[in-house]
Amino acid sequence: MDNQTLTRRATATDEDITNFLQRQPSLLEESISPTELPDTSHKRKQSDIALSGLNIGSDLRATFELERIEQGVEEDDDQVHPLRAPLVSPTSYNNIGSPTARRLLFSFHPAIKNKRFIAAFMVFATIAALGGLRRSRGGSSDDGWGWEMVGDGIWFENEESDWLEYYPDPARLPKMISTGPRRVDDSLAGMHLFTDVCVTNNIDSAKAPDVDTSIRGLIYFDKRMAKNPKRCVPCSIKAMNSRAEDKWGESSSLDSQLGHQCGMNGLHAMYASSVTDWNDCTAETENRQFMIRNKQTQTPSHAKNVHYFEEPTFLLSFKADNREGSLFETLFTYLPYWHVFRKNGYPFDNVFSKSVQGCLSHSRNWFCELTHQMGAFGYARETNWEETHATLYCFKNLYFSQQTSSDPGQVTKQIMDEFRDEIFSHFGLPRSRDRKDTIEKDRKLAMRILLYSGETWENLEKLVKEVTGKHPHVDFHIVQDLDVPIAEQARLFNSADAVVMASGDHMANSIFVPDDTIFAELSCGLLSRTSNSHFMELIAGSAITVASSSCSDSRNDAPCISCQAGHSRFAMPSASFEALVDDIVKRHSGKTSVVQDER
Numbered sequence: 001m002d003n004q005t006l007t008r009r010a011t012a013t014d015e016d017i018t019n020f021l022q023r024q025p026s027l028l029e030e031s032i033s034p035t036e037l038p039d040t041s042h043k044r045k046q047s048d049i050a051l052s053g054l055n056i057g058s059d060l061r062a063t064f065e066l067e068r069i070e071q072g073v074e075e076d077d078d079q080v081h082p083l084r085a086p087l088v089s090p091t092s093y094n095n096i097g098s099p100t101a102r103r104l105l106f107s108f109h110p111a112i113k114n115k116r117f118i119a120a121f122m123v124f125a126t127i128a129a130l131g132g133l134r135r136s137r138g139g140s141s142d143d144g145w146g147w148e149m150v151g152d153g154i155w156f157e158n159e160e161s162d163w164l165e166y167y168p169d170p171a172r173l174p175k176m177i178s179t180g181p182r183r184v185d186d187s188l189a190g191m192h193l194f195t196d197v198c199v200t201n202n203i204d205s206a207k208a209p210d211v212d213t214s215i216r217g218l219i220y221f222d223k224r225m226a227k228n229p230k231r232c233v234p235c236s237i238k239a240m241n242s243r244a245e246d247k248w249g250e251s252s253s254l255d256s257q258l259g260h261q262c263g264m265n266g267l268h269a270m271y272a273s274s275v276t277d278w279n280d281c282t283a284e285t286e287n288r289q290f291m292i293r294n295k296q297t298q299t300p301s302h303a304k305n306v307h308y309f310e311e312p313t314f315l316l317s318f319k320a321d322n323r324e325g326s327l328f329e330t331l332f333t334y335l336p337y338w339h340v341f342r343k344n345g346y347p348f349d350n351v352f353s354k355s356v357q358g359c360l361s362h363s364r365n366w367f368c369e370l371t372h373q374m375g376a377f378g379y380a381r382e383t384n385w386e387e388t389h390a391t392l393y394c395f396k397n398l399y400f401s402q403q404t405s406s407d408p409g410q411v412t413k414q415i416m417d418e419f420r421d422e423i424f425s426h427f428g429l430p431r432s433r434d435r436k437d438t439i440e441k442d443r444k445l446a447m448r449i450l451l452y453s454g455e456t457w458e459n460l461e462k463l464v465k466e467v468t469g470k471h472p473h474v475d476f477h478i479v480q481d482l483d484v485p486i487a488e489q490a491r492l493f494n495s496a497d498a499v500v501m502a503s504g505d506h507m508a509n510s511i512f513v514p515d516d517t518i519f520a521e522l523s524c525g526l527l528s529r530t531s532n533s534h535f536m537e538l539i540a541g542s543a544i545t546v547a548s549s550s551c552s553d554s555r556n557d558a559p560c561i562s563c564q565a566g567h568s569r570f571a572m573p574s575a576s577f578e579a580l581v582d583d584i585v586k587r588h589s590g591k592t593s594v595v596q597d598e599r
Contacts, residue, residue: 164383167306170275170392178221181264184347184399185340188410190333191401192264196221198275198306198394199315201354202234202268204295216317216354217268217298219278219392225271228259232270232281235262236294266317266403268296275303275392303392309350312397314377316353318367324505326367328529329403331376335419336410337401338376346378348399354385366508369486373426374419409534416538420511427487429494431514447588448475449581450496452482456569457502457522463577470578471585482506498584502570503528515540518584520559522546524567544583551576559583 167173181192200217217234225231234240235255240262255262263269272278279302281287291297319325341347353359359368360382371377385393420433453460464476477496482489490512493499501507503523507530510519519541521527525548529535536543544559551560551573559580561570 163310165308165310167308168304170279170303170306173275173306173308173394175274176221176394177223181400184337188336189402190410191337191399194218194220194395194398194400196394196396197398198278198392199352199354199398200270200298200300200392202296203299204297216266216315217270218263219270219272219275219394221273222271223273225260226273226277228271229281229284230258230287230290231260232272232278233258233287233290234268234270234296234298236296240268264402267400270298275306275394279303299389300392301389304390306392306394308394308396309352309383310396311350312348312399313350313352313383313395314348314380314399314401315395316351316355316359316377317400317403318353318355320355320365320367322505323366323508324529327370327508327511330401331367331371332411333403334376334401335415336412338374339415339418341378342375346380348377348380348397350383351377351380352383352385352393352395357385358382364485366486366489370423374422375426411538413538420539423490423511424494427490427512429490429512431494433514435514435516446473446475447497447585448477448495449498449500449584450477450479450492452479452501452506454502454504454506456524458569458571460572463572463574466574467578467581471581474581474585482509497588500580500584510535510539510541513539513541517541518544518587520544520546520580520584522548522561522570522572524548524561524563524570542587544580544587546580 176196178194178196180194180197182194183189184191184193198219200219202217219232235258239255239257254260260271261269270278272281282291282298282301316330318330351360356363356365356368359365360372360377363369385391417433424433451460451464461478464478468474468476477492479492482492489506489509493509493512494514496513496517498518498520499510499513500520501522503521503525505528507521507528510517510530517539519530519536520543521531531543533543547558547560548563548570551562559572559576561572561576563570
């Protein structure tokens with residue numbers, strides 16, 4: 001049989017069956033049952049042989065249909081042969097067009113004729129569907145927004161596919177026993193793993209609009225602390241700063257007032273035997289007054305419901321309103337781990353941050369955009385949190401990167417180069433980090449000095465006008481505003497051969513400059529952390545010291561500034577500014593980019 005014959009569709013008609021029976025005499029002697037005859041909706045020429053006396057069974061029809069296919073009998077295109085028809089469920093049986101089609105369909109699928117089989121199949125399908133749902137840890141609820149009821153508990157999957165368990169009553173949360181902190185890598189400091197812990201926020205901390213920079217509280221479940229009446233009270237800031245240790249464990253000293261350990265940098269420790277116990281403990285008048293006096297009030301102050309995350313989660317906590325603080329205290333602590341994780345895989349599946357809502361998805365915060373572009377957390381999903389003071393967030397496995405000092409001691413030149421190459425690429429910066437292959441000694445190409453006065457440098461524009469004639473090959477670019485998207489900040493700093501600016505957290509953009517950039521930071525107080533000598537080595541930069549004392553006390557040939565009372569503003573003498581520019585030009589002499597960027 002050819003393909004054309006096999007694909008033809010046929011349906012038995014009364015006339016066809018009669019013709020077939022005439023070739024099978026033995027079948028005419030069988031008993032008949034008129035109710036077994038199929039009706040036909042097609043008007044065709046009727047045979048002279050009466051069909052009312054024939055009992056035509058399903059086996060005969062099947063034999064007949066197979067013979068018709070072999071013979072290539074033509075039929076109407078609106079009929080589908082039962083051998084090629086899809087198997088339908090019993091509930092859709094009545095929707096099949098004609099009795100003949102129904103009879104033939106079920107005759108070719110004998111299993112469907114067994115009603116017990118059908119019932120067993122439906123029961124099996126129902127059990128399989130329910131078995132696909134993961135069982136909860138014991139909570140229950142349904143709010144109609146994608147929550148999935150399973151037994152006593154409830155699982156749901158939000159838009160980011162973050163699996164969690166929801167408990168509308170903390171008393172129904174199964175018993176938790178906390179462990180940790182355990183170092184994620186014994187050769188590196190800074191990141192720790194906790195199990196079965198909950199996270200709170202300090203609502204007394206100062207907060208910038210739309211960001212939360214408060215230190216996190218960690219509820220640690222330990223029955224050994226049950227008899228301590230102040231177990232749920234976090235240490236004061238003063239005690240925290242003096243007692244916070246990298247290794248939080250038995251070796252840590254106890255706070256004399258509270259009788260428990262304080263925690264670590266960025267994470268205050270509180271103890272309880274359960275969430276209900278923590279609620280009862282914080283409700284005690286003496287404990288509440290202690291937290292108010294020491295500005296350690298936590299939210300939620302009384303947990304009414306709990307979100308428990310089963311998947312490993314990274315707690316991202318940073319100073320959202322300070323670019324430099326978030327870079328040095330958070331990112332540089334994390335970079336050595338990022339260097340390892342991107343090669344060996346990330347140990348966490350989710351990222352939880354209350355510093356900025358939507359940090360990794362849609363926020364335009366400087367730090368959030370930076371970590372998003374560099375792929376800091378691989379394919380980990382960001383977990384959204386509810387804007388409510390009644391929800392407590394708990395985690396089966398919680399990774400926390402401790403905030404450290406200003407010196408990025410664990411960051412090597414190799415790690416920094418890898419990090420900067422990544423952000424240079426993702427931000428599409430015109431000048432590469434390593435310019436060894438694109439620099440030639442050609443003084444004809446202009447060099448660019450990027451200047452920014454902030455709100456403290458008074459006479460910058462006047463000074464620039466006075467030295468422009470002396471250095472016509474220098475492009476003095478004064479930045480009026482650095483409160484712009486991070487991509488624009490990155491392009492500005494990337495275009496500079498030298499950076500001369502008043503001190504401020506905008507200096508964090510130094511990570512976007514090419515190697516061999518010259519820095520001169522001016523301040524009447526403390527300099528930014530970018531002036532750190534180790535950081536300058538990591539970005540292959542060089543710094544010029546500008547004295548912040550009275551210029552009358554400084555050497556005549558050294559740049560200096562004169563600070564006003566209160567050190568809130570300063571001015572720079574023309575001679576000092578000219579000396580500073582001369583020094584920058586001398587250092588940069590012979591080093592310019594062959595590829596002239598559009599500036």
